[in-house]
Amino acid sequence: MTIIACLVCHSETGLALKNAFWDTLSTTAIFGVLLPFFILFLVVGIFHLFESPFPYEARK
Amino acid sequence: MTVRSYRHPMLSAGLLLGIGMGGFIDGIVFHQILQLHNMLSAKYSPNTVINIELNMVWDGIFHLGTWLTTAAGISLIWREVTRRTEPVTTRRFLGSIIAGWGLFNLVEGSIDHHLLHVHHVVERYGESSWDFAFLLSGVIFLLLGAILMREQE
Numbered sequence: 178m179t180i181i182a183c184l185v186c187h188s189e190t191g192l193a194l195k196n197a198f199w200d201t202l203s204t205t206a207i208f209g210v211l212l213p214f215f216i217l218f219l220v221v222g223i224f225h226l227f228e229s230p231f232p233y234e235a236r237k
Numbered sequence: 238m239t240v241r242s243y244r245h246p247m248l249s250a251g252l253l254l255g256i257g258m259g260g261f262i263d264g265i266v267f268h269q270i271l272q273l274h275n276m277l278s279a280k281y282s283p284n285t286v287i288n289i290e291l292n293m294v295w296d297g298i299f300h301l302g303t304w305l306t307t308a309a310g311i312s313l314i315w316r317e318v319t320r321r322t323e324p325v326t327t328r329r330f331l332g333s334i335i336a337g338w339g340l341f342n343l344v345e346g347s348i349d350h351h352l353l354h355v356h357h358v359v360e361r362y363g364e365s366s367w368d369f370a371f372l373l374s375g376v377i378f379l380l381l382g383a384i385l386m387r388e389q390e
Contacts, residue, residue: 206276206277206280206295206355208348208353209276209277209295209348209349209353209355209356210276210295210298210299210302211302212348212353213341213344213345213348213349214302214305214306216344216348217256217306217340217341217344218306220252220340220344221249221252221253221256221337221340224245224248224249224252225245225246225249
């Protein structure tokens with residue numbers, strides 16, 4: 178993701194990145210925000226799809 | 238690969254709500270009220286207007302993530318309300334929310350505080366025991382949530 182962002186920005190602006198937002202986007206910020214949520218959604222998704230380790234007594 | 242039966246939608250919903258609300262607590266209490274750190278405060282120290290604005294943008298994107306996670310949890314609850322496939326107890330649902338909060342602290346703390354160093358819990362101390370306390374709170378919440386979730390009716 179960082180590499181793609183870098184390539185896009187550099188190809189559009191020459192060598193220098195245009196502004197601070199794109200600069201941070203192409204460095205660690207996007208990973209700092211997206212990576213934790215990606216992993217958290219992955220964990221909950223796995224928990225959601227597969228049988229939970231937390232059993233319950235079904236009401237009849 | 239066989240996907241096994243869909244058994245615990247309310248616990249998944251609780252986990253998502255816990256992650257989202259845990260993120261909101263981080264953002265509202267640590268970022269805004271106490272101003273201990275911002276999303277990128279270790280990289281862009283908020284001591285100039287430009288850096289404050291930049292951190293504010295990324296704080297907003299972080300809050301967008303917590304909002305989407307909370308919305309996903311609410312949508313799962315609503316789906317379960319209409320289907321009623323799983324018996325729910327307050328204790329187990331509360332447990333899933335607390336476990337979700339613990340998951341948030343553990344994952345966000347590991348990645349942002351220790352792996353990427355985009356910010357630290359108390360920015361003026363850098364990587365400090367507060368960061369490890371944050372991780373420890375994640376482990377404690379996760380264990381507490383798991384204990385509550387395991388409890389039989």
